Amino acid sequence: MGIDIALYEGRPNNGRRTSPTMLHLSTDHGQALAEALAAHADPSGHRLHRIDPYGDTLFNEQDAGAAFEEATTLLARCTTEEQRAAVRDLRNLLAHCAATPGSWVAFHGD
Secondary structure (H helix, E strand, C coil), X not given: CCEEEEEECCCCCCCCCCCCCEEEEECCCHHHHHHHHHHHCCCCCCCHHHCXXXXXXXXXXXXXXXXXXXXXXXXXXXXXXXXXXHHHXXXXXXXXXXXXXXXXXXXXXX
């Protein structure tokens, strides 16, 4: 099980003929990210807890901004360097999305 993260300039293909441009794809930390979210995410968290490790989850720029704060807390709870690297990567993509109007982050679970 792993979670890949893609950053898009707009909402990913929603049944339309064309998709927005993918700005970044993170596939290096999928397994460690899934483990960190499963073991350390706060179930009362509003955003990170919604990420489906087996399906797709989308965050718009507002979700990404709120999830960044949750990811900061998650980073402090990580117990391995692999998990910390995965969450740092997650935080970077969330910050980029939050700072880019109209962008979306897509989480692709196994």
